[in-house]
Amino acid sequence: MAVTRPAVPQGWMAWLLIGVGAMYLLLMVALPLGNVFYQAFRSGWGAYVEGLTTPEARHAIGLTLLVVGVAVPVNTAMGLVTAWVLARYSLPGKGLILALIDAPLAISPVIVGLMFILLYSTTVGMFREWVTWLGLKIIFAPPGIILTTLFITLPFVVREVLPVLESTGREEEEAACTLGAQGWQIFWRVTLPQIRWALLYGVILTTARGLGEFGAVAVVSGKVIGQTNTLTLHIERVYMEYQTIAAFAGASLLTLIALGTVAGQALLGQSEQGQKG
Template identity: 50%
Template sequence: MASIVTRIRGEPLRKSQSTTTEPAWCRRLMIGTGLVFLLFLLLMPLVAIAYEALRHGIGLCLATFVDPHARSAILLTLTVAAICVPVTMVFGLAAAWAITKFSFRGKSLLTTVIDLPFAVSPVIAGLIFILIFSGTHGYLGPYLEAHDIRVIFALPGIALATLFITLPFVARELIPIMQSQGREEEFAALTLGAGGWRTFSRVTLPNVKWGLFYGLILCNARAMGEFGAVAVVSGNIKGKTSTMPLYIETLYFEYNSVAAFSLASILTGLALVTLLLKNVVEWRMTRRPS
């Protein structure tokens, strides 16, 4: 009976629900198990971060942000994101344009290479730049030493490792969207006399703007939150090459748990905003008439 009632109330259920779903007790059991699993795995950590940050009062939590090391960590993290997001965007747009608007051999190999940074451990992402740029052991070490250029244990190294990690984010979002839109609209614009850049900025960009935005916020979240790759190349010098995630680690192992979790709650807030924006974008993309 219950299932009939819900159906009449206009819930968007599938037709002939009774034959293609599990019995009610089974459904409830599955939903219950799934929710308990997610409660423990996803929700409890979030609550724990807020609790640990605020357990000795909001004053102590806010005191974290007076700490000059914390401030310089926040500034460094913002700097790294400000470098990585635009560069990854330009690469993502170029790669998506090349892959979706032209036919050439080795296209699937190229997309696999773009995916590589996903498959490589962040620690290795840091190691590869040490092997090249380390002053003492790197392939370019002697040259950099001679010209007094510091890459490893400095901002350029951190930026390079983060660029490697975030490389696929924008391209991965744009390629499927531009693929499904095909080339007809660009053909039309070009036939009507628009130039290449004009076609790109007036036709292609507006068509992919939500996907691009989606890729950018994911890229930004990862650039600000990357730990493993940056830990390897930064040297973690307090106040100089310590990013927010690295400074959280330092504080945590110094048993300064309130400060660690206070700084962590900023990054958690960023993660939640990212998720929110992602869902808004997904909603916009599905609503858009195609």
């Protein structure tokens, strides 16, 4: 089968469109990203490090890593199970299930935070009596931040893994079963190699989304300095207090993570294409 190569741009109209697209990317992506790092380092390396090593900044970074450290493994495991069940069984109401999985992508993060307040707040929450009886503190505490992050990041692993499982079918899994393989052996030796790239995509997206969440976390956290301030909330606070170097230092850290996510996706895509080739 002949490989069709991309056409070389010809004519002034083609180059004009390319120029317009490049200018748009420069103005909307490259310049804002570059300005984040310029603002972060304009007072030197010492001021940059100081902005990231204050007690408030260290706590914000640690809390963010804690939230992501819980949300990513949980949604990875649950996403794998959900995708496998949806791909391997004809469930009634499958369309509704998929719509519910996609709901976090459509609902405003602020509304997500309000939803959890109306469920778990000790004053207005639907489950306030249970929360009070159990002695739990969910809203305005790290558990509330973790719950909202779990909700926000729920779809990514499922949506990356499900199409791959549907396209590969279950023939190899059934063949392994007839040869005497057990459930975990089938997963590790048959299913996981088929979905590993999609799973990595999903984990990367889940991590990036969890690190950068602001709206839902801002609602349920209470923004208590040194207790419930994640890195995004810390950036907002110090910026509003005119600590611009500290704000842009934190923003540059999140930007580096985001760029690393994009680079990781690109490298995984190249590796996947190389193995297929």
